[in-house]
Amino acid sequence: MNILEISKLYKTYGDQTILNDLSATISIPERIALLGKSGQGKSTLLRILCRLETQDLGGISFQGRSYLDMDVKEWRKKISYVSQQSYMLQGSVEDNLRTVSQLHRTDFDIALAKQLMAALNLEHLDWNKSSSELSGGEKQRVALARTLLLKPEVILLDEVTASLDMESKYAVETLLIDWQREKGNTFIWITHDLEQAERISNRIWFIEGGSLVEDGES
Numbered sequence: 485m486n487i488l489e490i491s492k493l494y495k496t497y498g499d500q501t502i503l504n505d506l507s508a509t510i511s512i513p514e515r516i517a518l519l520g521k522s523g524q525g526k527s528t529l530l531r532i533l534c535r536l537e538t539q540d541l542g543g544i545s546f547q548g549r550s551y552l553d554m555d556v557k558e559w560r561k562k563i564s565y566v567s568q569q570s571y572m573l574q575g576s577v578e579d580n581l582r583t584v585s586q587l588h589r590t591d592f593d594i595a596l597a598k599q600l601m602a603a604l605n606l607e608h609l610d611w612n613k614s615s616s617e618l619s620g621g622e623k624q625r626v627a628l629a630r631t632l633l634l635k636p637e638v639i640l641l642d643e644v645t646a647s648l649d650m651e652s653k654y655a656v657e658t659l660l661i662d663w664q665r666e667k668g669n670t671f672i673w674i675t676h677d678l679e680q681a682e683r684i685s686n687r688i689w690f691i692e693g694g695s696l697v698e699d700g701e702s
């Protein structure tokens with residue numbers, strides 16, 4: 485039962501309905517592009533899936549286990565979110581990369597970290613540099629490497645190439661597709677770029693009015 489199941493999710497903010505009876509079954513592995521106009525609840529859906537927010541009604545289960553039966557830390561190790569505004573911890577680049585293993589008490593895989601940084605066109609970035617001194621695009625890619633080091637089974641990507649130049653954008657796409665094929669994980673990737681959606685996905689979702697109005701192969 486290698487699936488993430490979303491069942492009848494409802495979410496409102498005040499009198500605004502953001503998710504309205506949204507259900508879906510997500511296989512692992514799978515590559516999903518999530519499209520939809522601004523303000524349609526894409527980020528809200530991903531934030532609920534990694535339990536940064538709570539739905540008003542409905543359930544989520546992963547490999548047959550309800551989200552209610554798994555503690556948040558264990559859940560987020562399996563289902564991780566990379567936000568649009570990349571969140572950096574205080575300290576150096578290396579501190580940021582190491583955090584994940586410290587948090588989850590696993591060994592820091594320095595070889596993998598170097599490999600990821602190189603694949604993200606960051607091989608020349610000084611690991612002693614303070615995270616506050618990084619550019620937006622550097623922060624975004626360090627945040628991505630930090631998440632991949634956790635090897636989540638489901639990676640939730642919120643417009644992660646939005647602040648990148650073309651070369652870095654393609655580097656991120658290549659890395660995530662190669663990683664997905666090799667590890668057999670799933671990603672759900674929010675993008676406003678239809679061409680990118682077609683390049684990166686095998687399944688496309690279109691969200692509108694709080695529901696998935698399209699769900700098909702790409």
Ligand SMILES: Nc1ncnc2c1ncn2[C@@H]1O[C@H](COP(=O)(O)OP(=O)(O)OP(=O)(O)O)[C@@H](O)[C@H]1O
Pocket residue numbers: 497502520521522523524525526527528529
């Ligand atoms: N914490 C919150 N409190 C109140 N309203 C919120 C909150 N978070 C999101 N919203 C509202 O919910 C709606 C959906 O927001 P969300 O960020 O999920 O949309 P989105 O589809 O990801 O948009 P975009 O493509 O612009 O990133 C928006 O109208 C937003 O203003």
